[in-house]
Amino acid sequence: MTRRHLALLLIDLQEIFVRPPPAVVEAAGELPGIHAVLERTVRLRERARDRGVPVLYTRHVFRPGLVDAPLAARDALRARALERGRPTAEIVAELAPSEEEAVVEKNRHDGFFGTDLAARLRELGVRRLVVAGVVTNLCVETTVRSAVQRDLDVTVAADCTSAPPQAHARSLAAMADAFAVVADSPSLLLGHS
Incomplete structure (x- = not known):
């Protein structure tokens, strides 16, 4: 993978x-290995910045009162934590x-749905x-x-993602099967650590 026409997208960190x-941990648990994922993602982002690779972020956020949240999520504890203006909805300081x-x-789950992400990527080439x-x-x-539906070649930094173990493994396998290259971050051609 060359740096030309390449960008790094950091999703919902x-x-x-x-x-x-604590209330969310009690109700839904913690993402496995999230602190190690964060450390590796910080290193990946720094390598991208050092090489002039554009970095973009998504932030999952709802308007006050959750008026734009999916109906099924409006009562969820996490949805309330994602209301615009709440500290819990902010991107972590390490990845500011x-x-x-x-x-x-x-x-919504899709970073492209109802957003200008595709336009931003096109502007950057x-x-x-x-x-x-x-x-x-x-x-x-x-x-x-x-x-992929927008004809982008995608690589997923597997060690910079997290979900419950079985869901994580199934998702990485599904993406590797038909949608993306799945690799650990040190092997990506953004540079080795």
């Missing part, structure tokens, strides 16, 4: 997913975007996308599938 409050880096706000983030079998896989 927000406080609620990385450092969920620079002023030049785009943050695409979304209210992106044809190849490296994807990292959470949750592997939800927002990551849905966005990867959507990216």
Whole structure:
């Protein structure tokens, strides 16, 4: 993979997913290995920045009152934590975007649905996308599938994603089968650590 026409997309690395409050942990658990995923993702992002590869972010967020949340999610504890303006909805400080880096706000699993992500990638001339983030079998896989429908070549940084173990493994296998190259971040041609 060359740097030309390449971008790094970081999906939903927000406080609620990385450092969920006790009530969320009790109700839904923590994402497995999330702190190691965060460390590896920080290194991956720094390699991308060092090589001039554009970095974009998605942030899953709902308007106050959850008026734009899916009906099935409106009562969910996590949905309330994703309301715009709540600290739990913010991208984690370790991955705070620079002023030049785009943050695409979304209210569905698909980072392209109802957003300007495709337009931003076109403006940058992106044809190849490296994807990292959470949750592997939800927002990551849905966005990867959507990216492929837009004729983007996608590589998933497997060690920079997280979900419950069985769902994580099934999702990575499904993406590798038909939608993306799946590799650990040090093997990506953004550079070795």
